[in-house]
Amino acid sequence: MNDQRPLVIIIVIAIVGLVLLTKLFLIQVADDSFLKKAESNAIQRVVDHPYRGLVYDRNGKILVYNYPIFDLMVIPREFQVKDTTRFCEIFKISKEYLKETYTAARKYSPVKPSPLIKQISTTDFARIQDYLIDYPGLFVMTRSVRSYPQASAANALGYIGEISGPQLEKDTTKYYRQGDYVGLSGIEGYYENELRGVKGVKYKLVNVRGVDKGPFKNGEFDTASVAGKNLTSTLDLDLQQYGEMLMAGKRGSVVAIEPKTGEILAMISAPTYDPNLLTGAQFGANYLLLNRDQDKPLFNRPIMAMYPPGSIFKIVQSLIGLQMGVLTPNTTFGCNRSLVACHNHPNPVNLFGAIRNSCNPYYHQAYRMMINREVSTNTFKDTEIGLNAWRESVLKFGLGGPLGIDMKNEKGGSIPSSKYYDRVYGEGRWKYSTIYSLSIGQGEMLVTPLQMANLAAIFANKGYYYPPHLIKAVDGDYEKIPVQFRTKMDVGVDAHHFDLIQDAMAEAIYGTAARAAISDIQIAGKTGTAQNPQGEDHSVFIAFAPKDDPKIAIAVYVENAGWGGRAAASTASLMIEKYIRGSITRLALEEYVLAGKFM
Template sequence: MNDQRPVAIVIFIFLVGVVLLTKLFLIQVVDDSFMKKAERNAIQRVVDHPYRGLVYDRNGKLLVYNNPIFDLMLVPKEFEVGDTTRFLDIFGITKEELIEAYTAARKYSPVKPSPLIKQISTTDFARIQDYLIDYPGLFIMTRSVRSYPLPIAAHALGYIGEINARQLESDSSNYYRQGDYVGLSGMERFYENQLRGQKGVKYKMVNVRGVDKGPFKDGEYDTASVAGTNITSTIDMELQRYGEMLLNGKKGSVVAIEPKTGEILAMISAPFYDPNDLTGADFSNTYRSLNSDESKPLFNRPIMATYPPGSIFKVVQSLIGLQEGILTPETTFACNKSLVACHNHPSPVNLFGAIRNSCNPYYHQAFRQIINQEKSSNTYKDTEIGLNAWREKVLKFGLGGRLGVDMPNEKGGDVPSSKYYDRFYGEGRWKYSTIYSLSIGQGEMLVTPLQMANLAAIFANKGYYYTPHLVKAINGDPNQIPEKYQIKNEVGVDSYHFDMIQDAMAQALYGTATRAIIKDIEIAGKTGTAQNPHGEDHSVFVAFAPKSDPKIAIAVYVENAGWGGRAAASTASLMIEKYIRKEITRPELEQYVLAGNFIY
């Protein structure tokens, strides 16, 4: 009896083994229901993209908000299509587009999601959502695109688009992935880190048909996205809107600044475009169309176009001469047209008269005294010494380099140095007669419209400026804006020198820009005509108002519009009145600007 126990145990173990092996064979080979059940539920990692921060104007009016869009995502390993024709018809794509997207997705990763159709509108999503259950490996990822309640300020605000390979490579934060959206221009790009927010991640259970079966482990491992920080811009929506109306159909720019803070009230580049056009699924086609347009609507003239400053630079010359003691208010020169051309006005003139009448020969002679101070017995060397010393003073006015506005791609213009002329003419082979055109803001000198508006702010502030900027507050806190926009920049000219300059600029309107005069608002301004070798000259005007307590400084360039006292001065005057009075009392001047017949 005892001898039979081991045999019984062996038989029992054998039978149990046979049963288990048989069951295992049935599960693995014959019956695939367990495999299907395992496949029926899978964990899917879905990135939760945050909403970008909103952008408001200086008065709390919404400039930029978010609209939801949907990306149809594809997991190649799970993707199955039965009737290809039906699939293409439902989702509105071609066979070639499907093959291209699938091939790219599989190349990227067979198991990770890639976009099949990007930026599906709410309407199209409603149409296709009921069909998703029929196609394993497809799911929807929700994103957002920018929308604009008014089609204004496109160049200042900028636009977002899909990140490119170069940007991905340079992303040291490892935040971005292929297919992410990023700010590409304007404030969207400059304040990308604040506006983008923080991504979240959700893990959910889905069956083999892509049906959402709920969060994995009740969302224990999920992280919520954090919306981007809201930004209050310095832009005045109504002033921006009005300025774009005035420049419609023209080429040029307007930059208006609050002098006491450096806050940009309006930044207009014409021709402009509707920022809503660079959103949604048609972004690429629209961008190509705008980029190939001969009128260059994507070109940001206020910070990228460079022109000679023309007669407006005479004010800078006056201030440098006064500060150095080379000029006084009583310094008088004859309007000697044999030196340089000039229009008819009383002669001789003192400094006040030179500014009021924009006398070219006066500044030809004044500039010679500034440059040639007999620091060397060699005329060529003396001019070199004088030019370099003069240039250092000019640079303090924010010219000859980028101001540092909170936008990418700002140009710095140019204030030529002796090295420039050495390269061009040869060392010791140029003198004052070579460079005298600088005396009236012509020749090799170039400035941007933003720099000219900043000059107007300097004239208004009597000798200082805050770096122009487009951000007023971040997350409602004005102290969070970059520190450099809160620093006062002195130009090195004593404030009392500006008293006579401001008086002369106020009187200049009665000589060269009578259209700019506004009853009960005293404007101090200066016209200019920027020479253009390719056609009609550009009309230029800078001003600030009210003269006694400046609230706005402005620079206007209207390309190919001739004399500054017409197009530019009229436009600036209307913008000043709109900002200060909130209404226009001179409809006839408004119609003159809108008509745009400035040459005749």
């Protein structure tokens, strides 16, 4: 029995050795998971963030470029601080912030880098860079934020900010990570995919202490970032800045469009703000201040504010009436002020005179003829049928829904239907006397300033428009803008009907907006006064010029500024002169507009 013990020991040792050899073979040859785990601990993946694309105006002037910032990164296992007070003084942070951020970084990974201080400016980086050598485990990652050399067109250009949790969840492409920046509004938001570029990745070898030992496999797996595409905006910077100057101290909107293309030449929301406020480390604090401002500078009035169109809608009424055959150039009505209030002008008037003198009773009577056409023996049903048919014609003018501009959060206004009145008054319990205020652009009708400017473009083009847009080319290619902005939209009114309309609008300048006339540039325009129960009425004006070869269509809406021939018409006239001539000769009119403070 004793003689067998060495043999048993040998057999046990052999079995154990065989098991160990088999396990080593599986680990080293058959299964590479342990190798991958070891490499992941020794390889540091660093994302190379691309530069966002630049944005230029239509004449090649830079509107948005990239400004370098720096994120101070920390590797918790390597980080050492002997004097916490001094460290916090150098880097201008509190002890509480340091403790909280370091704890979060260590929880994420002791050996992988995490941001300790984000968005350090170049000035602050120059101040702290000499101290970095004193603190192991710190290094700097370069990123970029947006900068606006002209401090103009803030509401149109938009801004970028750190991506939110809900946005990350919606990112099906998995492009973004927590801490990335994304376009949140304006051009920045709509053209995010074009502007953001393509991320690159660099892999670095690090030892067990996290110290950089150079590129992994000589950079074989590294990929370079690709900068975003540059955009050429439709905006004319000079015109944009001039409009912002004219609207200083006012609340309202100016939208100017090139009629033949739908390209937006200027988009002014007043009051506005310096877009540089929403960049860098102070984004959060500044956004909070702007958001709390009672004048609402972040509210993009050209596409979000909705107002009654007032008398400018009489042009649409005229065209629909002509196309329906209800009106002709010779259709004449008396200015019956028992129907609706009006101002002094020749009486009676035909269609031309009604447009020129903006006669309210004329459109009260004309609209009734359009709505109550005796297609039913039931008066209530007749009004319902007529309203719905009329509404279909109005919608073709780009009203009652968003025009589809290349910006987020565009409102569509409202053109009420019979269903609306059924809900308010009950089915079969309303008739023309309920809705007659629509005849002069009041009542439940609402439009945006962008829609007003688009109406001016329709009148200039004699019956068509291209959806208004803010981008002219992508990376210099004019064919890369979305196809919908190159698609002509017809409003369903014969072109010859616009001849009378254009002539009457040209004469209307001398009737209700004589101050807006320019001696050698023929303007066709229409004033409007939108009623405001809370205070002074709103001033409205739309126009296009030159009348026979329109280069610019414009809408101006100034809140609490009174009748349309006052602030709005004067502002529009100066904008037209600035765009067509390149300079202003009527300095007295400019002073008149600048002196008006209506807020």
